[in-house]
Amino acid sequence: MPVRLLKFALSRKHPEARMFTRHEQLQPSYDVVIIGGGGHGLAAAYYLARDHGIRNVAVLEKGYLGGGNTARNTTIIRSNYLTPEGVRFYDESVRLWQDLSTDFDLNLFYSTRGHFTLAHTDAAMRTMRWRAEVNKHFGVASEAVDAQAVREALPMMDITCGGHAPVVGALYHAPGAIARHDAVAWGYGRGADRRGVEIHQNTEVFAIELEDKGSGPAVVGVITNRGRIATRKVLCAVAGSTPRLLNMVGLRSPIYIHPLQAMVSEPIKPWLDPIVVSASLHVYVSQSARGELVMGASLDPYELHSTRSTLDFAESLAAHMLDMFPFLSDVKVNRQWAGMADMTPDFAPIMGLTPVRGFYLDSGWGTWGFKATPVCGKTMSYTVARDEPHPLIQGFSLDRFGRYALTGEKGAASVGH
Amino acid sequence: MTCPVNGARAISEFVCGGELRAMPDPDTASDATWSDYVFNRNSVPAVKREWWCHTPSGVWFIAERDTATDAIQRTYLYEAGLTT
Numbered sequence: 001m002p003v004r005l006l007k008f009a010l011s012r013k014h015p016e017a018r019m020f021t022r023h024e025q026l027q028p029s030y031d032v033v034i035i036g037g038g039g040h041g042l043a044a045a046y047y048l049a050r051d052h053g054i055r056n057v058a059v060l061e062k063g064y065l066g067g068g069n070t071a072r073n074t075t076i077i078r079s080n081y082l083t084p085e086g087v088r089f090y091d092e093s094v095r096l097w098q099d100l101s102t103d104f105d106l107n108l109f110y111s112t113r114g115h116f117t118l119a120h121t122d123a124a125m126r127t128m129r130w131r132a133e134v135n136k137h138f139g140v141a142s143e144a145v146d147a148q149a150v151r152e153a154l155p156m157m158d159i160t161c162g163g164h165a166p167v168v169g170a171l172y173h174a175p176g177a178i179a180r181h182d183a184v185a186w187g188y189g190r191g192a193d194r195r196g197v198e199i200h201q202n203t204e205v206f207a208i209e210l211e212d213k214g215s216g217p218a219v220v221g222v223i224t225n226r227g228r229i230a231t232r233k234v235l236c237a238v239a240g241s242t243p244r245l246l247n248m249v250g251l252r253s254p255i256y257i258h259p260l261q262a263m264v265s266e267p268i269k270p271w272l273d274p275i276v277v278s279a280s281l282h283v284y285v286s287q288s289a290r291g292e293l294v295m296g297a298s299l300d301p302y303e304l305h306s307t308r309s310t311l312d313f314a315e316s317l318a319a320h321m322l323d324m325f326p327f328l329s330d331v332k333v334n335r336q337w338a339g340m341a342d343m344t345p346d347f348a349p350i351m352g353l354t355p356v357r358g359f360y361l362d363s364g365w366g367t368w369g370f371k372a373t374p375v376c377g378k379t380m381s382y383t384v385a386r387d388e389p390h391p392l393i394q395g396f397s398l399d400r401f402g403r404y405a406l407t408g409e410k411g412a413a414s415v416g417h
Numbered sequence: 418m419t420c421p422v423n424g425a426r427a428i429s430e431f432v433c434g435g436e437l438r439a440m441p442d443p444d445t446a447s448d449a450t451w452s453d454y455v456f457n458r459n460s461v462p463a464v465k466r467e468w469w470c471h472t473p474s475g476v477w478f479i480a481e482r483d484t485a486t487d488a489i490q491r492t493y494l495y496e497a498g499l500t501t
Contacts, residue, residue: 242460243458243459243460243461244461244462247461252453252457252459253457254456254458255458256458257460257484302433302467303460303465303484304485304487305462305484305485308487312429401456401457402452404448
């Protein structure tokens with residue numbers, strides 16, 4: 001990297017080549033069409049081209065690349081989940097994350113910080129011990145720690161949280177990390193583009209064409225605002241727009257859409273190294289490389305297909321932040337935004353095959369999708385290439401609800417929704 | 418939000434109880450019909466009939482709300498026979 005940087009500095013050819021090739025026309029057909037140019041869709045395209053040799057792929061994005069939930073999350077990466085399915089899956093994701101900057105030759109600012117999930121009640125502490133044991137069983141570094149350990153690691157925090165929610169302990173997860181989210185989309189996009197994948201921005205899908213020759217519906221094409229594409233395989237990776245896509249192919253799902261808001265403070269001197277989460281106070285916070293405090297809270301309480309922000313949210317999150325860190329009372333909020341979270345009843349994703357042949361789902365990513373970006377790309381590319389679900393995602397299939405076999409992950413959600 | 422009993426009140430006084438849906442008869446419904454009722458939702462943005470509650474007074478009522486724009490079009494008390 002330093003050699004490359006030096007070359008770049010001494011080069012007369014500024015700036016560098018663009019990250020992606022701009023394609024004026026859609027081809028009449030592709031082997032695979034990926035709907036959604038966020039981290040998940042681009043990662044799937046990248047691994048399809050790199051690992052499965054499928055390069056005749058189009059990624060269709062309604063807006064601009066990585067402008068959806070990839071750009072709207074709070075960039076936390078962790079694998080301290082509750083179910084064996086979840087722990088195995090996210091652990092693989094963390095492993096992929098750690099090599100990703102080298103893989104892309106692009107600095108993702110991947111920063112391992114350690115992750116505290118605070119417990120304010122004995123009941124919460126019991127869940128922390130449960131998660132720690134499940135994690136350790138699968139080789140993930142998590143441990144339940146007491147209030148003294150929290151006090152030592154976070155000396156700047158009011159351990160009583162304003163006197164009304166004293167910390168009794170925490171789940172400490174050493175591999176917890178943050179990364180620069182835009183760069184993840186760009187890295188996967190550039191890698192896919194270099195391997196022949198076409199990325200089409202400002203391309204909206206209006207309909208998905210199906211045919212039924214007696215053995216059930218199968219995908220044959222996609223209608224977009226720029227014309228029709230023939231394809232036998234469509235991967236749907238559109239987060240908050242998933243119900244609209246499912247409606248096009250006549251599928252029902254338990255997904256419901258609530259906005260999830262977040263905000264950042266003005267940049268301040270580095271003082272917060274670990275990532276801190278409190279489910280009871282509905283706060284998760286980390287300090288970015290720029291010095292901004294990146295803060296999130298729970299979902300908005302009712303269905304809405306919009307990315308509007310509310311003052312209610314900023315007020316309640318700020319109040320809870322001040323319970324934990326009273327010295328921040330003079331710090332200003334810089335920006336506030338929202339994303340549309342595709343929630344599921346069991347807080348686990350919905351991935352894999354569907355009753356429509358050639359229609360693959362990577363959805364139900366609710367409030368936990370960013371950290372799963374690499375492993376979703378890996379497992380979904382495998383699933384699409386082989387037309388069978390990757391072993392790591394078998395617990396996340398759409399038909400689990402019909403079988404009443406849910407994958408209960410709510411206990412590992414960062415805040416009580 | 419306008420409560421049919423208490424009039425216009427701040428939105429923070431209300432809780433959404435989800436879309437108005439018809440429950441299949443649990444004694445006769447198949448497992449598939451029942452799981453469809455329990456889990457599946459119609460999450461395509463549209464004007465929907467929803468249950469809402471004015472929490473200080475405990476009044477449950479129906480609101481017709483556009484889930485794309487958050488515009489509340491009408492609120493009224495539930496009457497038997499009302500469907501989605």
